[in-house]
Every structure is written in structure tokens, then in C-alpha cells.
Amino acid sequence: xxxxxxxxxxxxxxxxxxxxGGKGQERLLAGKVLLVGAGGLGSPAGLYLAAAxxxxxxxxxxxxxxxxNLQRQVAHATPDVGRPKVESAAEKFRAINPDVxxxxxxxxxxxxxxxxxxxxxxFVIDGTDNFAAKFLVADACHFAGKPYSxxxxxxxxxxxxxVLPGRTACYRCVFKAPPPTGAVxxxxxxxxxxxxxxxxxxxxATEAIKFLxxxxxxxxxxxxxxxxxxxxxxxxxxRRNPKCPLCGxxxxxxxxxxxxxxxxxxxxxxxxxx
Amino acid sequence: xxxxINGAVKEAPDALSVTGLLEHRxxxxxxxxTVELNGVILERGDFGTxxxxxxxxxxxxxxxxxxxx
Ligand SMILES: [Zn+2]
Numbered sequence: 294x295x296x297x298x299x300x301x302x303x304x305x306x307x308x309x310x311x312x313x314g315g316k317g318q319e320r321l322l323a324g325k326v327l328l329v330g331a332g333g334l335g336s337p338a339g340l341y342l343a344a345a346x347x348x349x350x351x352x353x354x355x356x357x358x359x360x361x362n363l364q365r366q367v368a369h370a371t372p373d374v375g376r377p378k379v380e381s382a383a384e385k386f387r388a389i390n391p392d393v394x395x396x397x398x399x400x401x402x403x404x405x406x407x408x409x410x411x412x413x414x415x416f417v418i419d420g421t422d423n424f425a426a427k428f429l430v431a432d433a434c435h436f437a438g439k440p441y442s443x444x445x446x447x448x449x450x451x452x453x454x455x456v457l458p459g460r461t462a463c464y465r466c467v468f469k470a471p472p473p474t475g476a477v478x479x480x481x482x483x484x485x486x487x488x489x490x491x492x493x494x495x496x497x498a499t500e501a502i503k504f505l506x507x508x509x510x511x512x513x514x515x516x517x518x519x520x521x522x523x524x525x526x527x528x529x530x531x532r533r534n535p536k537c538p539l540c541g542x543x544x545x546x547x548x549x550x551x552x553x554x555x556x557x558x559x560x561x562x563x564x565x566x567x
Numbered sequence: 568x569x570x571x572i573n574g575a576v577k578e579a580p581d582a583l584s585v586t587g588l589l590e591h592r593x594x595x596x597x598x599x600x601t602v603e604l605n606g607v608i609l610e611r612g613d614f615g616t617x618x619x620x621x622x623x624x625x626x627x628x629x630x631x632x633x634x635x636x
Contacts, residue, residue, distance in 0.1 A: 424632050445631030452631050467608060467628055472599050477630045516628065527574050529626050534608045 294319045300392065304346055312508045318346060322392065324505035325349040327414040329402050329430050331378040332356075333480075333490030334444055335420030336368035338498040343386035343393045345502055350386055351414060353398040354378040365487030402426060404551045407433035416501045417441035420494065423479075424471035429551065431456070431464035435539050436549050440504055442497040442512075447478070449486050449521040451493035454512060454531070455500045459540060461513035466534035466541075489521055568621035581621075585614040594627060601628040 296304070296315060300322075307313045307321075324347045328335040331354040342350055356378050358369045366378075373381040379397035386395050398410060402421070407429065411417060417439050419430040427443065434441040435458045443464045444453035456463045496517070503509045516529040538545040570579050572592065579591055585604070589597040602609045603626040609617060619625070 422632065424630065427632065447631045450631065467601055467603075468630060472630050476596065476599055477632060479632055529603065529628065530606055531603070531608075532606060536608075536610060 294322060300346075303390075303392075307345070313506060317506045317508070320505055320507070321346050321502065322348040324416070324501075325351070325414045326501050326505075327351040327353065327411065327417045328382075328420055329353050329417060329426070330420030330422060331366075331368060331382040332362065332420060332422055333365040333446065333485070333487075334494040334497060335418065336366045336382065337491045337494035338418050338420060338501070339382055339386055340368055340389065341495055341498040342501060343389045343395075345498075346390060346392055347501070347505065348392065349394045349396065349414075351396045351398065351410070352379045352382050352386075353400065353402055353410070354382075355399060355401045361481075365485065365490040367491065402429055402433065404429065404433075404549045407549060408437050411437040411439050414439060416504050418497045418501060419443045420497070424477070425551070427464065428471050429549075432539060432546060432549055434458055435463060442500045444493050444497050446485055446489045446493050447480060448483055449489065451489050451519045451521075452516055453493055453496055453500075454516045455504075457511070457513055462531040462533045463537060463540045465539040465546075466537040467516065467531060469538055486521055489519070492519060492521070568619070570619060570622075571624045573626055579619070583619050585609060585617045585619065585625075588619060588625065589614070589627075592627075599630055602626070603628060 304318045307318050308315055326342055326347050328339050331352045339350055358373045358376050358378055358381055360374050362369060363371065368382040368385045377399050379399045383395040383397050386393055411433055417434050419427060419441055421427050421430060430441060431443065438458055440457045442453060442455050500512055503511060514531050516531055518527045518529060535542045568579055568581050569576055579588060583591060585602055594600055605624050
């Protein structure tokens with residue numbers, strides 16, 4: 294791949310970095326990242342990946358933009374209310390950078406479609422909004438052998454973990470199974486500071502970019518916990534759990550299956566306030 | 568004894584089990600907390616029988632989801 298003059302100008306602040314350079318920029322342009330969820334985390338992650346010139350970005354989301362999303366889901370704007378999130382996000386990503394090929398999947402990740410879709414990508418960003426989906430992303434990436442960035446946000450806190458399946462501690466090494474429905478409050482019940490999605494989502498994008506570049510130290514075998522009120526970042530060291538039901542010595546999970554039906558607190562006919 | 572809990576040094580009664588510590592620290596929804604002791608994730612079934620020692624590093628890790636559920 295040869296960078297055009299326009300590309301050399303567009304990516305000049307990357308190219309000047311010895312750790313990136315022209316070669317690194319070409320790696321980004323050849324890179325393929327899947328965003329599972331185009332909401333709070335997927336929006337900032339995708340905007341920065343597009344700006345960075347990650348050549349292929351997949352966006353997977355079944356929902357439409359709701360007014361209550363706009364407090365944090367920065368890929369969507371007021372005129373997008375009611376539009377499919379994948380359409381709205383794809384438009385923004387393409388507008389930032391026409392180098393990027395954006396693929397949209399207006400569906401949920403399921404045990405049936407996951408492996409087919411993941412196959413085409415180098416790195417997966419978990420920007421899902423519920424535990425069943427988070428566990429499904431973790432399981433699907435394990436069976437597809439795809440590295441991923443897990444993240445969660447709630448109230449004033451966020452946390453994330455990068456996983457290289459079979460090599461570093463996975464989501465299930467720490468959290469074995471989804472909590473019972475309703476046991477852990479959601480952002481729609483408990484609230485979330487909108488900017489947290491930006492902090493954590495851009496950290497996820499940083500992990501994807503470092504992975505594609507092959508530079509630096511990934512957030513593997515450690516959970517990064519961010520406490521916005523305390524202005525505190527902590528890294529909790531993790532190691533692979535031999536009793537992990539997914540990647541342990543005698544795993545209980547040997548094939549991809551749905552952990553639990555997606556649960557939605559909305560009444561029929563209501564738009565999900567995600 | 569002194570324990571390092573989520574990065575901060577805290578005083579706790581001697582010979583406390585992990586279950587005892589969850590009560591002592593008044594951890595909300597203890598059934599939902601993952602406990603890591605000195606870098607190792609504990610099995611929930613071992614919380615009652617695992618006795619903490621001075622200087623132990625304990626991490627309480629919480630589920631953090633997203634918009635829904
Ligand atoms: Zn594991």
C-alpha cells in the first residue's frame with residue numbers, strides 16, 4: 294500500500310511519530326475493527342478509529358437513536374433521533390474519513406451470527422449495553438480467537454480489560470457468569486455520567502490502535518478501573534483463572550451459545566432508553 | 568490486621584474470613600462481588616473458609632454493564 298499525498302497530509306501527526314510512521318499508518322489502513330454496539334462506548338471509539346484511518350470499521354447495532362441517547366452517544370445528533378444507529382454512526386465515520394470502509398450490521402450479536410461476522414475482523418470492541426451481550430462477545434471472541442476490549446460503565450465509574458483469547462485473562466476469568474437480571478443496576482436505572490462513555494470508549498479505541506500497530510503494552514491481564522469522582526485510575530492485576538468456565542483447565546463452555554435472552558426493562562411499544 | 572482493599576490500606580479484625588470481610592466492609596450485594604486475593608480470583612464457595620492474613624491484598628471487583636438491564 295502506498296500512501297497518497299492527501300493521506301500523508303491527513304495522517305501527518307501519526308506519521309511523524311516514530312512508533313507509527315508510514316508503515317504503522319499503513320497497518321492501520323489495513324486494519325479491521327468491529328464495534329459491537331454503536332452507543333455510548335462505540336460512538337467515541339468509532340469516531341477516533343475513523344479519524345485514525347482504521348481502514349475497515351464494522352458497526353453492529355439493532356437499535357434506533359433515542360433522545361435519551363444523545364447525552365453520551367456522540368456519534369448521533371438530534372436530527373438522527375429515530376434513525377437506525379448503524380446508519381447514523383456510519384454517516385459520521387464516513388464524513389470524518391472517506392478512507393474508511395464502514396460496514397453496517399443492523400442486528401444484535403447472536404450465537405448464530407457471531408462467528409461468521411467476527412471472522413473478518415482483527416479486533417473487537419465490546420460496546421454492548423447488557424450483560425448477556427457482554428458475555429456473548431467474550432465467548433464469541435474466545436471461540437473465534439479474536440482479541441477484544443471489554444468495557445463497562447455505570448454512574449461515575451468505568452472499567453476495561455483487553456483480552457487475547459487463550460493467552461491472557463478473559464472476562465469470564467473474573468466474572469464467571471452474568472448476574473441475575475435486575476441484580477445489578479443499569480445506567481437507565483442508576484444513571485451514568487455521559488462523559489464516562491467518552492473516556493472509556495476512547496481507551497478502547499487506543500487499545501485497538503495499539504494492537505493494530507503492534508506497539509506498546511496492551512491492557513491485558515489487568516482491569517483498568519476509572520473512578521471519575523475520585524479522579525483515579527487503578528490497574529488491578531489479573532491472571533488467567535484455571536477454573537475459568539471458558540478458558541480454564543476444564544471449561545464448562547465448549548461451544549458458543551446464548552447465555553440468557555436479552556432482557557429489556559422497557560414496556561412493549563416503548564423505545565429502549567439505552 | 569491491615570489489609571490493602573482496592574488499593575487502600577484498611578484496618579480489619581484479625582482472623583476474618585472473606586465472607587466476614589464483606590460484612591465488615593458492608594459491601595452491598597456481596598453475592599455480586601468477585602473477590603481477588605493476592606492476585607488470585609477466589610471461588611465463591613471458598614469465601615467462608617478463606618481466612619485473611621495481615622498484609623493481604625484484596626480486590627472487590629464489580630459488574631459494570633451499560634445502558635440496559
Ligand atoms: Zn478465562
